[in-house]
Amino acid sequence: MASNEIRFVRQQREDRSVLEIILRIDGTPLTELIDRFELNAEMQPAGDAYGGLIPEFFRFGPLEDHFHGRSTNAMGPKTPLLGCGCGEWGCWPLMARITSTPELVTWDSFEQPHRKTRDYTGFGPFQFDRHQYDDDLRALRAVTGSGVDEPRT
Template identity: 70%
Template structure:
């Protein structure tokens, strides 16, 4: 399996609003990748439904743990990698199984839990070399560590 490149984009929503995190795989935002997949598969609704995760709106715990599939809040066996375009992750999440080993991190078994009949088998899997993945998480953590107010629910 080919190894993919990952980065985490972060920007403030609106003018000084909360920080929004969007994974970028092989240079493309995950929001664009999933929109393209859902539209091509004829899913409805599709396109512009997803947005990044907003840690300020939900206590995901440390983003490093979250994106290694070890979120501190029990969300079941899968991890939200995107939220809804409205900003609330639970409204329209893209969930994935994140499996981390000493050498690799794999995102697979994607699902949209509000549309259980949708088939995401052909989306992914995305496999990342562990050291560059950890570097991307460290870059994210260094930016958001001082930027996120983790006291809000």
Template identity: 70%
Template sequence: MTNQEIHFDYRSRSDYGVHEVIPCIDGIPLTDLIDRFETAARMDPAGDAYGGLIPEFYRFGPLEEHFHGRSTGGTGPKTPLLGCECGEWGCWPLMVGITVTDEQVVWDSFEQPYRKARDYSGFGPFRFDRRQYDDAVRVLSGTIGPDEA
């Protein structure tokens, strides 16, 4: 199976005067990918429900730990990749299982924890080359800096 390419957008949210982190898969923001999926699956609510993670609102710890699924901070075995469009990840998170091997990083088992009946089995899995993934996380970490993460 072919690997996808990952990068992380760190962009300004003028509505709150902060920055958010949005994963992009093959150049497409994860917010767009999940909106398309939920809308096509006729989930309600759907569309424009998600925003990026905002480090200034919640300290995720070292980004390498977070994006390797090791800093779930009480969220159980899954890791938040997106938060609510309001800026709070605990309000409406998109959660994922993250598996890291020497060769790959896999995102699968997506869920919206406040809508347990939703079926995300058709979303993903997303597979990334481990080196390319780790490089993207390092770039993000260097952009944000240790005081914000």
């Protein structure tokens, strides 16, 4: 199976004056991919509901752990990949199972935990080359600092 390309992009969020992490799969923001899927599936509400993750708002722990599905502060066995458009991941998150092997990182079993009846079976799975995935995570960490982000007080 061909693998997807991942980019962890850190950008300034103008409305909140904070930095957020935007995930891009094969060049397209994950927010756009999920919007298209939910709109095509006629889910309500849908469209412009998601935003990137804002480490300042939640103690994700080391980003490498979080994006390998080992974040100790997540909701259950799945990991938030997107937060709400308002900036809080707990408000309207997109969750997925993250599985890592020496060769691949796979995102699958997507869910919106506040709408348990939604069916995301046709979304993903996304598989990434482990080396490319880890290289991009290291690049994110280099611009983020220690990778352990503390929430604002």
